[in-house]
Amino acid sequence: xxxxxxARDRLVAAAADLxxxxxxxxxxxxxxxxxxxxxxxxLYNNFASKDELVAAYLRDALERSRRLFAECLxxxxxxxxxxxxxxxLAAGATRDDFAGCPFANAAAELGPRDPASSVLVDFxxxxxxxFARAIDDAPDSPAVRRLVVCYVGALHGAKVRHDPRVVxxxxxxxxxxxxxx
Amino acid sequence: xxxxxxARDRLVAAAADLxxxxxxxxxxxxxxxxxxxxxxxxLYNNFASKDELVAAYLRDALERSRRLFAECLxxxxxxxxxxxxxxxLAAGATRDDFAGCPFANAAAELGPRDPASSVLVDFxxxxxxxFARAIDDAPDSPAVRRLVVCYVGALHGAKVRHDPRVVxxxxxxxxxxxxxx
DNA sequence: ATAGTACTAGACAGAACGGTCTAGACACTG
DNA sequence: CAGTGTCTAGACCGTTCTGTCTAGTACTAT
Numbered sequence: 001x002x003x004x005x006x007a008r009d010r011l012v013a014a015a016a017d018l019x020x021x022x023x024x025x026x027x028x029x030x031x032x033x034x035x036x037x038x039x040x041x042x043l044y045n046n047f048a049s050k051d052e053l054v055a056a057y058l059r060d061a062l063e064r065s066r067r068l069f070a071e072c073l074x075x076x077x078x079x080x081x082x083x084x085x086x087x088x089l090a091a092g093a094t095r096d097d098f099a100g101c102p103f104a105n106a107a108a109e110l111g112p113r114d115p116a117s118s119v120l121v122d123f124x125x126x127x128x129x130x131f132a133r134a135i136d137d138a139p140d141s142p143a144v145r146r147l148v149v150c151y152v153g154a155l156h157g158a159k160v161r162h163d164p165r166v167v168x169x170x171x172x173x174x175x176x177x178x179x180x181x
Numbered sequence: 182x183x184x185x186x187x188a189r190d191r192l193v194a195a196a197a198d199l200x201x202x203x204x205x206x207x208x209x210x211x212x213x214x215x216x217x218x219x220x221x222x223x224l225y226n227n228f229a230s231k232d233e234l235v236a237a238y239l240r241d242a243l244e245r246s247r248r249l250f251a252e253c254l255x256x257x258x259x260x261x262x263x264x265x266x267x268x269x270l271a272a273g274a275t276r277d278d279f280a281g282c283p284f285a286n287a288a289a290e291l292g293p294r295d296p297a298s299s300v301l302v303d304f305x306x307x308x309x310x311x312f313a314r315a316i317d318d319a320p321d322s323p324a325v326r327r328l329v330v331c332y333v334g335a336l337h338g339a340k341v342r343h344d345p346r347v348v349x350x351x352x353x354x355x356x357x358x359x360x361x362x
Numbered sequence: 363a364t365a366g367t368a369c370t371a372g373a374c375a376g377a378a379c380g381g382t383c384t385a386g387a388c389a390c391t392g
Numbered sequence: 393c394a395g396t397g398t399c400t401a402g403a404c405c406g407t408t409c410t411g412t413c414t415a416g417t418a419c420t421a422t
Binding site: 120148160 | 203204206207281284285286288289290292301302305323326327329330331332333334335337338340341342346347350351353354357358
């Protein structure tokens, strides 16, 4: 049925790059297909609408996040899991195309009624679940919610201040709040 | 010269409401002037462009934030200043039109090259300055940067999870990180 | 009374948008 | 060879957007 569709993959990759860096509403269909090197008809053969492409971009980003979570969970103990996670965030924040958390950015644009916003809820759950597994606690526990605060503050702070040190500050905060709990 | 311009004020108020709740790109000029009860020409007599209206909206929000900061700084000691601040955030997060931090939302939409984004930098500085005064520390100190992380995490977390408890979690984190430092 | 100012109502233009459609190239499979 | 599915190139449509323009109204100061 769907053996391998390079056009679709190139579309998602181009959408990821442009939607992430420029914003979703600020990026037009024509720019996406030009970046992907793909005809407009190929877009609408693979996706019913621009919103579907947005959802596909977010689902792809969610999948990458899940893999990141899984890698961090291979560490033996809670502090090294948290350290591994925030180290990876810090590394990402030094890239020149860093623009914060893609899900936070999308949440600011989409609004709660948008169909693609269900992926944002999925990410939120996946993040809480990751932190819960990382520190062996319940996903709704205050300790996990504090770690989510650290994550959000880290990425957004590093974005608006153009300063990856903020991620290190948030990591300190995360480690401290875990060791205290 | 400019004794009192109700049309301009109504425009900024309408823009604040709509841009904040729906997003900037998702809100058209026609919707703003309809909400303001104002003719389109009045908009362009007071603002050169939509971007100017966006900037005016953000400057107005920045001014309100500065007043909030000043009120919190009347508290006698650092913990009560921080508690006062996060209590006000928590109160705001329970409102049904709560949509997170207006500057964070605008940052996700505008991109760094937008002229209005200088107001975002101003807010960032004002926030760091407030925390620095609140805990009697330098605006670039790690303690202040950790508090900024708490602020961002509080508002964004409360937004995407629709749960004002997140603000309380962030407040705990903020108080703890200050008392430890 | 008259001039100036701030406003309203809405038509209008130009561009950009999302999305559809036709025509045809290429590769693979029977 | 014929047929099928995926692709490209780009014209095209209707809508929506920002921004301009005309015309006329209400108020105020001199």
